[in-house]
Amino acid sequence: MIVLGIEGTAHTLGIGLVDDSGNVLANVLKNYQPSEGIHPREAANHHAKHLVPAIEEAFEEGDVRKEDIGLIAFSRGPGLGPCLRTVATAARALSLSLGVPLTGVNHCVAHLEIGRLTTEADDPVLLYTSGGNTQVIAFSRGRYRVFGETLDIGIGNMLDKFGRGKGMPFPAGPIIEEIAADGSSLLELPYSVKGMDVSFSGVLTAASKMDAPLEDICYSLQETTFAMLTEVTERALAHTKKDEVLLGGGVACNQRLREMVDIMTRERGAASYAPLKSLCVDNGAMIAWNGLLMYDAGLDISVENSGILQGYRTDEVDVLWRQQKDLF
Amino acid sequence: MQNTTLKEVLTKGAEAEIIKGEWKGRDIVLKRRVVKGYRHPELDSILRKERTRKEARLIKEARKAGIPVPILYDIMEEKDSIVMEYFPGERVMDCIENGIDLDLELIGKYIGKLHDSGITHGDLTTSNILYHPEDGTYCFIDFSLGDFDADTEKMGVDLHLLREAIISVHEDPFKKFDRVLEGYKESFSDFTQVLNKIKDIESRGRYM
Numbered sequence: 041m042i043v044l045g046i047e048g049t050a051h052t053l054g055i056g057l058v059d060d061s062g063n064v065l066a067n068v069l070k071n072y073q074p075s076e077g078i079h080p081r082e083a084a085n086h087h088a089k090h091l092v093p094a095i096e097e098a099f100e101e102g103d104v105r106k107e108d109i110g111l112i113a114f115s116r117g118p119g120l121g122p123c124l125r126t127v128a129t130a131a132r133a134l135s136l137s138l139g140v141p142l143t144g145v146n147h148c149v150a151h152l153e154i155g156r157l158t159t160e161a162d163d164p165v166l167l168y169t170s171g172g173n174t175q176v177i178a179f180s181r182g183r184y185r186v187f188g189e190t191l192d193i194g195i196g197n198m199l200d201k202f203g204r205g206k207g208m209p210f211p212a213g214p215i216i217e218e219i220a221a222d223g224s225s226l227l228e229l230p231y232s233v234k235g236m237d238v239s240f241s242g243v244l245t246a247a248s249k250m251d252a253p254l255e256d257i258c259y260s261l262q263e264t265t266f267a268m269l270t271e272v273t274e275r276a277l278a279h280t281k282k283d284e285v286l287l288g289g290g291v292a293c294n295q296r297l298r299e300m301v302d303i304m305t306r307e308r309g310a311a312s313y314a315p316l317k318s319l320c321v322d323n324g325a326m327i328a329w330n331g332l333l334m335y336d337a338g339l340d341i342s343v344e345n346s347g348i349l350q351g352y353r354t355d356e357v358d359v360l361w362r363q364q365k366d367l368f
Numbered sequence: 369m370q371n372t373t374l375k376e377v378l379t380k381g382a383e384a385e386i387i388k389g390e391w392k393g394r395d396i397v398l399k400r401r402v403v404k405g406y407r408h409p410e411l412d413s414i415l416r417k418e419r420t421r422k423e424a425r426l427i428k429e430a431r432k433a434g435i436p437v438p439i440l441y442d443i444m445e446e447k448d449s450i451v452m453e454y455f456p457g458e459r460v461m462d463c464i465e466n467g468i469d470l471d472l473e474l475i476g477k478y479i480g481k482l483h484d485s486g487i488t489h490g491d492l493t494t495s496n497i498l499y500h501p502e503d504g505t506y507c508f509i510d511f512s513l514g515d516f517d518a519d520t521e522k523m524g525v526d527l528h529l530l531r532e533a534i535i536s537v538h539e540d541p542f543k544k545f546d547r548v549l550e551g552y553k554e555s556f557s558d559f560t561q562v563l564n565k566i567k568d569i570e571s572r573g574r575y576m
Contacts, residue, residue: 226410235490235513235525267407271382278382300406307405308380 041110042102043335044095044134045328048127049119049147050172051078051210053087055098056324060332062157065102067318067325068094074210077200078171084122091130098324109138111340113331116144117352119172124348132343141340143331147322148354149184151288152177153333154326159313161286167273167301170289170322171196171211174269175354176236176276179362183355187276188236195265196291198240202261205248216258217294223259227252231264236275238268262296270300277310287314290321337361372451374398383419384512388454395454396441399423402448416448419512424450426487426511433485435478436507455507457498464538470499472544475506476551479526482508484556488522490514493533524565527552531566 042065047054051074057066072078072086099105114131117124128144135142152166165187166177174195176188193201196213203212227250230242247261273285285305287298292314305312314320334340337360349356374389378397387398401416424443427450431437438452463470475497482489489496490513498507515522530548535541553559 226408231411231415263408263411267404267411270406271404275382303406304404 041332042104042108043111043113043328043332044098044109045113045145045324045326045331046091046127046131047115047147047150047322047324047327048087048123049115049117050123050170050322051083051086052322053090053094053127054322054324054327055091055094056326056328057098057102057104058325058328058332062329064158064319064325064329065104066098067323068098068101069318069321069323070094076204076210078120078210080120080122083120084126087123087126091127106138109134109140111141111143111331111335112138113143113145113327113334115147115150115327116346117349118147119350121348121350124350128346128348132346136343141335142343142346143334143340144346144349145327145330145334146352146354146357147327148173148175148177149357149359150326150330152184152286153330154319154323155286155288155313155315157329158315158319159286160311161284161313163282164284164286164313165273165276165280165282166286166288167269167292168288169195169269169291169297171200171291173289174238174240176272177354178276178280178282179359180280182362183359184357185355186353187279188238188272191234191237191239192241193244195240195269196289198244198265199261199291202244202247206254211290213291213294216261217296219255220258220262220296221255223253223255223257225256225259226263227256227260229260229264231268233268233271236272236279238265238272240265262294266294266297266300269297270304273301274304274308277305277308283310285310285312287312288320292320293317333361372396372398381510381512391441391451395456396451397438397454398449398451400447400449417445420445420448420450423511423514426514426516427452429485429516430482430487430508430511433481433487435482435485436505437511438507438509455498455500455509457500457505457507459495460497460499460506461494461533461537463499463501464494464534464544468499468501471504471506472547473551473554476548476553477555478506478508478551479530479548480552480555480559483518483523483526483558483562486516486518488515488518489526490522492526492529494530495533520561520565521569523562524569527562528566528569 041060045056051072053070055068070090072083112135168175172194174190199213208215232239301312372391374387376388378386384401442451496510
């Protein structure tokens with residue numbers, strides 16, 4: 041069976057085709073390029089405009105015909121309402137017109153499952169870092185539980201806001217990474233770790249107001265906030281007694297963050313994994329794959345009950361497709 | 369601290385290692401915050417010093433407030449270490465598991481006293497409270513996530529963590545946690561808002 045997955049929680053529209061052996065046949069990404077921050081309605085319009093061409097492109101890329109599709113999966117949440125509604129509508133229409141079942145996928149959980157599929161990670165702690173989301177997630181007692189998260193804004197959102205103030209285009213993360221490579225002196229920024237949680241609003245304000253060479257600010261911003269993320273990930277590892285870290289989300293493409301997590305895991309005899317970049321950022325293949333896992337566990341939904349879940353929490357998902365390991 | 373002999377690493381946590389040793393014939397534990405290679409060396413050094421100092425202060429203040437915590441022997445700032453009395457007890461978690469009768473009301477009383485003095489523990493699980501069966505004494509350990517400005521949220525998290533730790537693994541857990549709360553209410557007059565906060569924290573579904 042081939043699954044068609046549609047991702048559309050934020051600025052990325054993704055169409056993925058995955059077969060039931062876990063082969064990614066196609067993974068088409070279309071990014072809405074906002075002039076400043078993401079405007080939800082504009083992003084939704086972007087998705088609506090590119091949906092059909094992106095599906096056609098995916099069919100071509102995977103050499104798949106629409107008759108081959110046996111299941112439709114869509115990103116049900118969490119995300120921006122207009123974007124979620126747009127892809128949900130498309131998913132329902134496809135499900136009805138092709139006469140195939142429908143599954144609604146939790147976006148955060150999908151990041152973890154695509155990592156389990158495409159890397160050697162089996163039972164990892166996921167450090168999920170993107171524009172809107174910053175969470176440390178691990179499997180415990182039948183659910184993916186959030187062990188730590190941001191108490192205010194997502195790490196990517198923080199980088200974008202800082203970048204916007206300095207005249208950088210969206211997304212600012214990759215530009216900050218480039219500029220930071222020329223920085224060398226560590227400036228003092230708030231280091232805010234509370235237990236297994238982090239917060240970024242203080243560091244954003246401090247960095248934005250700082251009067252120093254931009255390369256040093258970018259460098260210090262990365263050094264400080266990525267250390268915070270690595271620290272809470274290590275705390276989650278120690279707490280859950282797991283020995284694998286998986287990276288996911290757009291910010292996980294950052295080489296310095298990957299390096300820090302890699303050093304941390306090596307120092308404690310654990311391992312770290314990251315999917316290919318195209319599967320690390322928001323994408324349709326992860327939605328397709330997780331949709332298939334859910335379908336196999338009997339978690340498909342009817343069109344009538346396929347409403348979007350804007351505030352869909354990671355730990356709301358009954359992870360029936362995994363073996364229930366006791367406690368930790 | 370001079371003449372200290374270190375013998376055995378007891379545990380390795382996320383940021384520190386706990387080593388058992390001896391000093392002038394006494395059993396001690398040394399808690400050493402280890403260098404984190406992923407962190408910028410300057411930042412790493414600042415954090416280790418700050419946290420070591422803060423934890424030592426928390427232990428000192430908690431002791432003053434009448435909470436059984438290890439006696440603090442020394443702070444070795446240059447080595448990011450604190451040296452404390454070794455408490456020869458078992459984890460409360462294991463005691464409950466093995467059916468050892470504990471004074472859960474008294475544990476609750478201590479937590480109430482702690483909160484009353486403005487301190488929160490931050491990682492208050494049944495692994496961080498020790499019990500010594502021979503003389504019936506308790507000891508609260510690991511204040512590395514503790515704080516001085518106890519607010520309702522932090523106090524709620526303390527009790528929530530303890531509740532989670534008890535109900536997830538133990539027999540007849542709700543009754544056990546209720547006994548803790550009985551003691552807590554006795555020693556901390558502002559208990560009502562904290563108890564309400566626990567429900568709020570639970571509904572958020574995290575702090576596992």
